[in-house]
Amino acid sequence: MKLSISILLLTFLQVSAKVHSQERLTLTEKGISWERFFDLLEKKSNYTFLYKNDVLPHKQKIDVSVVDQTIPQILETVLKNTPLAYQLLAGNLIVVTSRQAPMSEIRVTGKVTSAAGDPLAGASVKIRGTQLGTTTDNDGNFALTVPEEATLVFSFVGYQPQEVAVGGRTTVSVVLQPQAGSINEVVVIGYGTAKKKDLTGSVSTIGAKDVNGLPVGGTAQIMQGKAAGVAVTQVTGAPGDGVSVIIRGQSSFGSSAPLYVIDGIPTSDGINEIAPDDVESISVLKDAASASIYGARAANGVVLITTRKGSMGKPRLSFNGYTGTQTPAHLIAMANARQYFNAYNTAAANDFVAGGSGNRAPLPTGMLDTLPDVNWQKQVLKNAFIGNAQLSIGGGNENTRYIVSADYFNQKGMILNSSYDRFNLHTAITSTLNKMFKVGTNMNLAYSKTRQVGSSGDGYSAPGGSNPGASIVRYALFRTPVTPVKYSSGPYAGQYVDLPDAVGGANVFGDGLNPVALAANTNRNFYNYTLLGDVFLEVTPVKNLTLKTDLGTNFIITDYKQFFPTWGIQRIQNSPNALAQSNTTDFTYNWTNTANYHLVVGKHDITALVGTEIIKNDVKLISASNSGYPDQTSTFQYLSNGTSLTPGVGGNESTWALSSLFSRVSYQYDGRYLASFNFRRDGSSRLDPTDQWGNFYSGSVGWRIDKENFMQNIRAVSLLKLRGSLGQLGDQNALSNYGYASLVGSNGYYAFGNTPVITSTIYAKGNPNLKWQTSTMADVGLDLGLFNGAFNLSVDYYNKRTTNLLQAPQDPSSAGSVASPAFENNGKIVNRGFEFEAGYRQTINKDWSWEVNANVTTIHNEVLALLNNQPIAAGRVDNNTFATSTAVGHPVGAFYMLQADGIFQTPKEVFVHAYQGPGIRPGDIKFRDVNGDGVIDQTDRVYAGSPIPDLTYALTGHVTFKNFDLNLFFQGVRGDKIYNQVGMDIEGFYRPFNMTEKVATKSWHGQGTSNSVPLLSWTDATNNKQMSTRFLESGDYLKLKNIQLGYNLGSRTLTRLMIKSMRIYASVQNVFTITKYSGLDPEMTTSANAASANEGPKALNIDWGTYPAARTFTIGANINF
């Protein structure tokens, strides 16, 4: 910092020296305007001319003829006998004024601060067009005498310059925004901030500009593709549905979701209730050194979100908004009625056995003409609206800054009765009371309403409340095209149908529910009310010591209401009808106290932090249900209107608390050698009361090679830093609140005589020795900046070993299976890989500039140990059939199944091949006899791939040309596999479902006709559709996620409209996807099946026909008034 001041001073002195250099000009011009005259002087001299446009007598032309004169001499000559006067100011500034109204000078004072609120010492404040100006003092203050009409240019290394017209004001303060990728960028870290150049840990940052105009509902979604090592996946395309964020790999058998801290408030669900437009910056703490200050909650990484704050200056009103439409991005080519009809008859012929009793009669030719031809995907996926509007006002002065904003987001689903609405209010105020005290608050209020339909899964064991049921998309895919959406006449006229009762029956028309009717009869609503906010007091009793106490809360009320109407042919669905409601209040508060001391002694620079924190969470649930509603209309869908004699009630409460001490010491020597040490001691109520405490340590070192003497001649290198860190992190989330204790409760009934009696027993076993699962992470990184920061590169190698994994081992069944088994600390997982983040930006000229940023992450995930090294089966796709096996030596949730090996082409091939079961014939799928025992059975299963991509990558590009800007965002993954379970439904040919066009038209029908699509046969489906690599597909994809074209309107038009600046843009989300995956969307592969949902990473990438992401077209505007 001192260095930069001296550089500025030097420059300034040189400029000053020029004032006295008596420059001389020779000039001969005839009939030029005044403007042209001053222009010429400016170009030929070092002087700058400042004048108001209306002062100049524009109609007047002048003649100039001077030889070897100084500028003042020229002006004396030319301005004589004109209404103009001039004044030579310090610097080379010449102000031209009218003689009648002499130019006035004013003294302007102000303060320059960073976005984080820190004063910027040594920032340059100049009058535009001159070298005249000053620099700010240690507190960021400046004072300068300037002409009334001057425009000040504020600049500071690493920050975007900012221009402010003085406009007669005597106070001008500005907040400088950091330049992207700049080494002076201030980064939010745990319980504080740091300069990016001083970081020794691995932190990725995402700024507000990444948010702009992306038509996404959630803040987590904007993180996608923005940071290496952060895998963000939209779990389904359903509006308001969750987003999975995994930092540096799956390191738990439960959730690997990171800890979110918003404005210092820890939250698990709060992230979903923050409007993306209210986000100022996001820091992702990835390595142990950065994250371990969060101790027992940090093992999955920490995401710090800072919401927008007011900046100094007059109140500024701004509007951001977009509106658009969502359309299905991709449909699977399914058989039409004719293809389905023909395939049916082909299969009937293939399966015909002379004298057999199971033969199906071929459909009569004329029948096809009587049947409808429905494309069910088009019936359920319709164009839908999306829109967002945000209005904010912010401003402030030296003492107080504020912002208030309101945001409304509305996304209708492509499937009927799915939607998401959110309304946000955001306020942030900080006020410096005096030299010692500063107070502030951040408040976020949100209301959201989510309407859900079955978005994934087959509804298997769907527990009420947590699972919306079977996927509408799945039903749409396998519903046959020959069934009508609605009957036009008959006893059920106007009503939706489920199964038509017509010729051929279910064999021809299929079974399953009518997806249109199912969606229409789904009425499932979640109403969320969220408060996330804090108040803080900051005290600076002595210089360099800051004490802060912060009280935060996150309060979420979730209201669930679902009505299950009776519907369908013979009104068999939901009979009797029922209403279910629940109300959950999830209240968390935290009280955080920190003391921060900064000490500089010579070349030693030490920052020390100590703090304490307590966090408590309390979740209360009330639920009720009733059934037998005589009137199904919405005005009667209340608990009181049901007629059940035994309406349901439920309720419970559960709490946890954390008490912590933490500390961080950061040391720098000469800005070259950097080190940091973190310590946190956490006590958790989730551990046995006799032993609740644990310690977490981490340390990191850094070396600024570019600061070394031997680097001083290498001008191109502006930053070269080597850093390394090592430490431990805990995973509090994987523990349940009371896992240390066995729980006893009522568990059903028995009867003595004629009296039922309640029975109680241990229903959950506890383990008093439970501990946090612990990740030990090493990280080595290199940061490189070239050409004054135009090119930036960060490379990290990380190795994260998670031990003491929490596993609920299968107890021997003789130990009783009434009680859920106790968790145990067992097992080990490693995640390791490289992360690259690179960016380059270039300004070609004043019209053209471009910027490109890319990131690439590799990951190797492997289970190193398990309880008894016993593989864990997960991902149920059928009774006793599980798609994955988590086993030592393989990634978590590795696919484990038979290996399909083409199709039997000849009887001889069938004969010589291992025995696959009765009735195998040419045209059937062949499986590999892996163990060589001559029989194909479950012992021939192989580890067939991983649901975790080896490689994830993203690229953003940004081009500006004059007032236009173009943004592109690509994102992709490689190396993962997807088990296409719905592919089994629509290609397995085992029930009267519709099939893909491929199956209907390209099936095997003789030697050499196909080696991938078996012959059409119901009887052979048992063999052909069994779980195998036939339905396991590559999940590689590359998506152009977003393309956006913007235009900044010219200021002339805007001034008339009282608008400072305005940008309008058009954008397309999910422009295209390059993939070989045959399902709807390789990114949306969640299963909401109860089992899969609880199995976490052990059951990923099983596609049951998930609600796809839409292609979204929007237009929008950002307006600043």
Added chain:
Amino acid sequence: MGVAALFAGAGCKKILDQPVQGSYTPGNFFTSDANAQQAVNEAYKFLSFNAGANNAIWVLGDLASDDAIKGGGSIGDQQDFQAVSQFNILTSNSAVEAVWKNYYNGVFACNVVLDGLTGNNKVSPSMQASGIAQAKFLRAYYYFILTTCYGNIPLHLKVETAKEAQTPARPQDSVFAQIEQDCMGAAAALPATAPSLGMATKGAALALLAKTYLFHSDLANHYQLAAQTAEQVEGMGYQLTHLYSDNFSAATKDNTEEIFTVNHLSGTLGIGNELNVWFAPRPPAPTNGYGFFLPTQNLVDNYESAPGGEADPRLDYSIARAGHSYFDLPYDPTWSSTGYNTKKMVQPLSEVPAATKNVGTVNYEALRLGEILLIDAEALNESGQPAAALIPLNKVRARARNSYQYDNSLAGYPSVPAGLLPDVTTTDQTQLRDIIRRERRSELALEFHRFFDIIRYGKAYANSVLQPIAPNFNYDTNKWFPIPQSERDANPNLFK
């Protein structure tokens, strides 16, 4: 201020005191008699047939024998049950898994009671004694079923951690010894008469002890002990009902013969008898059942008949056959592939309508005097007292033939047909052995005991009975069902 705040935070250990909400822990549950009673109630729960596929003892006890075949919708309907009757039994067989899990769940519930009432607790001494005695009896009952099904099995006598639970299978001899010890402990503390129908009594504990002795062939004098104990039960005031069928009717579930009964009630609490729907004939029969558990011709042929052709009345009380009624309906033999349906564990639609057919109210007589008399007879004969054995044997036969004196629906009522089920007089041990075995098969038909008797009778008997109907049967490998896969997977010490 900051320093004060730091200390305030650091001192905040109190916040970590977050007690369990809404549930007890074992440490604070056994603080009242009412709570203790609920834990005891749970120990009974696994007796119930409220889920026919969970409590699949009927599959192992009778489908594996020559008495019944699976039935159901098709061959593929409950394929694993079919596999049991064909002795094509995988360790993952669902019936083999179900019985194991159900009865070990019972053991677990008993151990929760025993741990809770023997450790620190605030339960009254009388409730403690009563609870412990009931839990011991029930644990013995569950272990008896487990060891007769699976032979050498793990013995869990307390609630264990996952590691502790990984114990080796113990020899059947020591399992029987544990059962005997529990029965004796229970008998000493249980009341002679049940406070309420379905509760354990001293008689139940002794009856189970007698039965255990009968099976416990590694014990040198087990027949003497079985006979003695059976006679002790006989002396406790139990009486055979006049009508054999009273043991299988919901209306007469509380009767003089019942020693230990598995109680079922109607309603929505899940305490009804689901076998009522499993065993009733399938549509088109109006009974609207699942049609499982079909008696065989071989079983029907086991019943004696009078020279005049009148059958042992127990046949028609147990089995529906052509020309006779199925409760209040005329029986149509096309309802069953064998031509027969069981009448035990099922009720007429007039008692349990189709809408609640899976919630039957008829009990399962787990231990009744009829069986105790036959245990006595068998034990006496095997211990060399054939003459003494005739007394209990003939009591059973007399009750059966005397149905004619009490059942006015029988043709010829009230006179017993000549020569029907005459008293046995032979004292030839070998002849009498065969007679007792045949008698036991008729008396206890379709009550889920037959397979265990076949195995107990030895290899020669078992082969002669089972190999003709299940060629796969191999006495040495099939005398016990395999320990299920779920145990093998999670218990690495099982065979150590």
